[in-house]
Amino acid sequence: MDLDARKLGILKAIIDEYIMSASPVGSRAISKHEEFNLSSATIRNEMADLEELGYLEQPHTSAGRVPSDKAYRLYVDQMMQRAALSDDEIKLIRAHMSARLDEVESVMKQTAQALSAVTNYTAMVMPPMLAANRLRHIQLVPLREGRALVVIVTTTGFARDAIIRVPEDIRTGELERISRLLTERYYDCRMDHIGEMIAKEMSGELYERRAFLCSVMEAVERKMAPDSPNVQLSGTTNMLHYPEYSDVNKAKTFLAAVEGRNMLYEMLKRASKLEFTITIGNENEDEMFKDCSIVTATYQVGDEPLGSFGIIGPTRMNYGKVISVLEYMRRSLSEMLSADQDDD
Amino acid sequence: MDLDARKLGILKAIIDEYIMSASPVGSRAISKHEEFNLSSATIRNEMADLEELGYLEQPHTSAGRVPSDKAYRLYVDQMMQRAALSDDEIKLIRAHMSARLDEVESVMKQTAQALSAVTNYTAMVMPPMLAANRLRHIQLVPLREGRALVVIVTTTGFARDAIIRVPEDIRTGELERISRLLTERYYDCRMDHIGEMIAKEMSGELYERRAFLCSVMEAVERKMAPDSPNVQLSGTTNMLHYPEYSDVNKAKTFLAAVEGRNMLYEMLKRASKLEFTITIGNENEDEMFKDCSIVTATYQVGDEPLGSFGIIGPTRMNYGKVISVLEYMRRSLSEMLSADQDDD
DNA sequence: GGTTAGCACTCAACAAAATAGAGTGCTAAT
DNA sequence: ATTAGCACTCTATTTTGTTGAGTGCTAACC
Numbered sequence: 001m002d003l004d005a006r007k008l009g010i011l012k013a014i015i016d017e018y019i020m021s022a023s024p025v026g027s028r029a030i031s032k033h034e035e036f037n038l039s040s041a042t043i044r045n046e047m048a049d050l051e052e053l054g055y056l057e058q059p060h061t062s063a064g065r066v067p068s069d070k071a072y073r074l075y076v077d078q079m080m081q082r083a084a085l086s087d088d089e090i091k092l093i094r095a096h097m098s099a100r101l102d103e104v105e106s107v108m109k110q111t112a113q114a115l116s117a118v119t120n121y122t123a124m125v126m127p128p129m130l131a132a133n134r135l136r137h138i139q140l141v142p143l144r145e146g147r148a149l150v151v152i153v154t155t156t157g158f159a160r161d162a163i164i165r166v167p168e169d170i171r172t173g174e175l176e177r178i179s180r181l182l183t184e185r186y187y188d189c190r191m192d193h194i195g196e197m198i199a200k201e202m203s204g205e206l207y208e209r210r211a212f213l214c215s216v217m218e219a220v221e222r223k224m225a226p227d228s229p230n231v232q233l234s235g236t237t238n239m240l241h242y243p244e245y246s247d248v249n250k251a252k253t254f255l256a257a258v259e260g261r262n263m264l265y266e267m268l269k270r271a272s273k274l275e276f277t278i279t280i281g282n283e284n285e286d287e288m289f290k291d292c293s294i295v296t297a298t299y300q301v302g303d304e305p306l307g308s309f310g311i312i313g314p315t316r317m318n319y320g321k322v323i324s325v326l327e328y329m330r331r332s333l334s335e336m337l338s339a340d341q342d343d344d
Numbered sequence: 345m346d347l348d349a350r351k352l353g354i355l356k357a358i359i360d361e362y363i364m365s366a367s368p369v370g371s372r373a374i375s376k377h378e379e380f381n382l383s384s385a386t387i388r389n390e391m392a393d394l395e396e397l398g399y400l401e402q403p404h405t406s407a408g409r410v411p412s413d414k415a416y417r418l419y420v421d422q423m424m425q426r427a428a429l430s431d432d433e434i435k436l437i438r439a440h441m442s443a444r445l446d447e448v449e450s451v452m453k454q455t456a457q458a459l460s461a462v463t464n465y466t467a468m469v470m471p472p473m474l475a476a477n478r479l480r481h482i483q484l485v486p487l488r489e490g491r492a493l494v495v496i497v498t499t500t501g502f503a504r505d506a507i508i509r510v511p512e513d514i515r516t517g518e519l520e521r522i523s524r525l526l527t528e529r530y531y532d533c534r535m536d537h538i539g540e541m542i543a544k545e546m547s548g549e550l551y552e553r554r555a556f557l558c559s560v561m562e563a564v565e566r567k568m569a570p571d572s573p574n575v576q577l578s579g580t581t582n583m584l585h586y587p588e589y590s591d592v593n594k595a596k597t598f599l600a601a602v603e604g605r606n607m608l609y610e611m612l613k614r615a616s617k618l619e620f621t622i623t624i625g626n627e628n629e630d631e632m633f634k635d636c637s638i639v640t641a642t643y644q645v646g647d648e649p650l651g652s653f654g655i656i657g658p659t660r661m662n663y664g665k666v667i668s669v670l671e672y673m674r675r676s677l678s679e680m681l682s683a684d685q686d687d688d
Numbered sequence: 689g690g691t692t693a694g695c696a697c698t699c700a701a702c703a704a705a706a707t708a709g710a711g712t713g714c715t716a717a718t
Numbered sequence: 719a720t721t722a723g724c725a726c727t728c729t730a731t732t733t734t735g736t737t738g739a740g741t742g743c744t745a746a747c748c
């Protein structure tokens with residue numbers, strides 16, 4: 001007994017139906033599909049086979065069938081068709097993204113909002129990893145005694161700042177000189193290489209201040225790396241619409257898992273190595289997400305992946321739509337970041 | 345019939361009991377309090393009176409009584425005693441605040457987390473309004489054609505940046521000169537006065553660039569103002585622990601209201617004019633929060649209020665504890681911001 | 689007068705029993 | 719290979735009964 005075309009068709013019909021309705025699909029419902037033109041009894045036999053093959057599950061005898069994770073995997077890999085975005089959906093996304101986008105953080109926020117609004121699932125967006133960006137400007141600003149603010153600007157217009165300690169023997173004037181020297185020397189260098197380069201620096205004024213400069217770069221690097229609390233979340237409560245979460249406890253568990261953000265951050269970081277990922281139910285390592293599916297995409301400038309973003313929903317998720325939306329967003333986000341970041 | 349001492353005592357007992365148990369309080373439960381030494385029948389009579397006076401409500405005949413918003417108001421104004429923080433609670437707060445606090449945003453985040461962890465309600469923290477801060481340094485950094493990044497640092501060590509448009513006729517060198525001029529001229533001026541001052545500027549190089557400088561200051565001012573998405577939220581899911589929200593729909597409504605943040609932001613902004621505010625149930629203008637109570641406090645540097653933060657919980661909230669916690673946080677936050685913001 | 693015991697009454701909450709309906713698996717006929 | 723038919727299973731829903739906490743009122747009590 002193997003998966004012939006008819007079984008595949010029936011399986012797809014069941015999955016499509018279940019994604020819509022969220023309740024077990026019976027043989028009668030499928031037998032009504034005209035393209036099969038089979039009686040419910042025949043469908044029943046096929047369903048029994050599909051169950052034996054591990055693609056369907058029965059919540060209890062006398063209930064319809066529910067697709068297994070294995071079935072969703074097959075569906076995603078082979079049978080699913082992408083759902084092109086409707087004009088309304090594109091309009092909805094545009095509406096969310098139309099506000100001023102002069103700051104990366106707000107782009108991330110709006111992206112998350114747009115994603116959750118179109119899909120009705122939970123969206124997460126990881127801010128760009130700036131390691132591959134290049135230095136444009138570095139400025140040390142003296143504050144009160146023994147403290148200074150370091151501001152870094154990259155060629156793509158991202159700025160980060162951090163408060164640092166300044167050794168006693170550095171006078172105010174020198175900070176300005178160091179700023180100029182650093183900017184000059186490391187202009188257009190990859191951010192993640194500068195620290196190393198300074199450590200190796202062998203000559204001139206910079207050499208003498210090496211220890212201080214290393215502490216500066218350490219602070220900067222800490223700020224360049226996106227960290228878990230910076231993951232933008234939106235639509236966490238969307239999940240409460242779905243019958244899967246009509247039980248308050250399930251909802252609580254989900255929301256708590258998501259609120260922590262750490263897991264999500266780890267997942268997104270891992271996912272940023274691939275253009276797209278789809279992880280279904282049990283494929284998720286994390287116990288909390290065993291009955292969720294997570295779809296992610298990566299955004300980039302040129303060939304350099306900057307970060308990733310994704311959707312969390314029930315395994316019974318509208319994969320076709322979600323993937324289309326992510327694809328659309330991936331493109332527009334990448335465009336937005338590599339082209340202008342206008343201020344109005 | 346008026347509120348004599350005995351009625352007041354009974355009312356307080358009922359409120360205290362209801363805050364603990366969340367279920368309607370019956371006459372027998374109160375008659376067991378030794379300090380009254382009255383039979384349940386007498387209590388029943390008193391309860392009937394209290395109901396007539398509007399302090400108690402009955403979910404249905406044959407259920408106990410539940411305090412009304414009016415009762416909570418009386419309780420908060422006159423009968424409540426503050427609950428001093430236990431050592432454990434202080435330890436818990438410290439644990440949340442001990443991580444590196446080199447960035448204001450992370451202080452806000454941690455404050456929110458600490459608040460929600462100690463109180464088990466939902467916490468919100470509004471970032472500081474920097475209007476009253478004074479300028480330390482301003483730097484214009486050229487990016488690609490026609491764009492620059494402006495970075496502002498205040499005496500208290502806050503930094504903000506924004507991308508701005510630069511007119512064609514300004515050469516790169518001039519940006520540097522303008523930076524120096526601005527820093528020199530407006531050093532130690534209140535942030536919210538600089539824009540005005542520039543507009544009035546009548547002489548020298550700055551006069552010629554007035555239009556450009558105004559656009560710079562406009563961008564800066566936009567960034568200085570905290571906005572609704574920057575309100576830090578924590579413990580939104582805490583509410584799901586309480587029986588008030590065991591119904592998924594109630595939970596959904598609450599979470600949706602809170603996720604928007606706009607309302608919260610508006611409330612916090614209004615509240616930042618007062619040291620403390622307590623708003624109970626119906627006193628909340630917003631329909632969504634008609635069965636919540638909101639307690640806020642303001643943090644400041646010197647006499648200047650910077651922003652405020654607060655707790656949202658069921659009207660049946662442990663007011664004494666919440667107020668103590670907010671008082672503690674208000675003090676430590678104000679200290680933290682006016683003293684050092686160390687980087688380690 | 690205030691206080692209290694006593695009692696009939698109310699009502700939500702829970703549990704047990706009855707019913708309906710959707711769906712299955714199997715068998716025998718086509 | 720397909721299908722009609724039927725007995726069977728099991729959940730979900732409705733119905734009915736039961737319990738217990740709590741009330742309001744009255745009449746007795748101090």
